[in-house]
Amino acid sequence: MTSDSAARASPRLPELATMPRVVGIIGGMGPEATLDLMRRVLVKTPAQDDQDHIHLIVESNPKIPSRIAHLIEKTGADPTPELVRIARNLERAGAEALAIPCNTAHAYAPSIRRAVGIPLLDMVQLTVDQIASSPSPSAHIASSPAGAQRVARVGLLASSAVLATELYAKAFADHGIAVVHPARQDDVMALIRAVKRGETGLDIQAALGRTALDLANHVDVLLVGCSELSVISAGITAPFVDSLDVQAQAIVNFAGKTSVAQSPVAPS
Secondary structure, three states: OOHHHHHHHOOOOOOEEEEEOOEEEEEOOOHHHHHHHHHHHHHHOOOOOHHHOOOEEEEEOOOOOOHHHHHOOOOOOOOHHHHHHHHHHHHHOOOOEEEOOOOHHHHHHHHHHHHOOOOEOOHHHHHHHHHHOOEOHHHHHOOOOOOOOEOOEEEEEOOHHHHHHOHHHHHHHOOOOEEEOOOOHHHHHHHHHHHHOOOOOHHHHHHHHHHHHHHHOOOOEEEEOOHHHHHOHHHOOOOEEEHHHHHHHHHHHHHHOEEEEEOOOOOO
């Protein structure tokens, strides 16, 4: 056997290639918010062609048991088993990180983390960290020296379940930041239910804008901490941070890094 024929007979070793990271989305809570997250990821991704966009594996399952019914009303089924099932499926499908476009569902984040071996891009913690490390918008408006004043009070626009579980309050407390709730939380819940019914027009956006403006008078910055409210956040005129936008940027940042994968073996 010649050296050439031996080389042809030997199997080729796979080459190492770098690939953008894949992100799995635990969606459907609600469907509109899941689509909004995907749209924001698309807009934030620097792309010239289809192949430049981020590989997302999405399970949008609106049949996940109600988080509010379980956490607040104490009448609904525990959504943990379904959330864990989806997380494991996404990991098996190739996801290298998970994201959940639902603030309330982050109450179950510890169980999800324990069930998988990949990180969760925690929307709540990412948002808190961003606000805590940023200068107060109100300080900027008052022409204070840049960075001299940090956020001390955050106005939280979120579901009653997020307020009751203190997801944001506990995380902000670690930074010495107080959380302030709207005077009429029932109005906020009515807007969330309206979005779930598909009502996202200018009237609903304006209604959120009025509630937000009233709350803004008592805080340094507003936080949109409900992904349904993110869908209609165009009505807000005061300075605010949108948790869904923070999560979208985290997905882009994570996926922009590369993972090592084996390229297919070329035919001999």
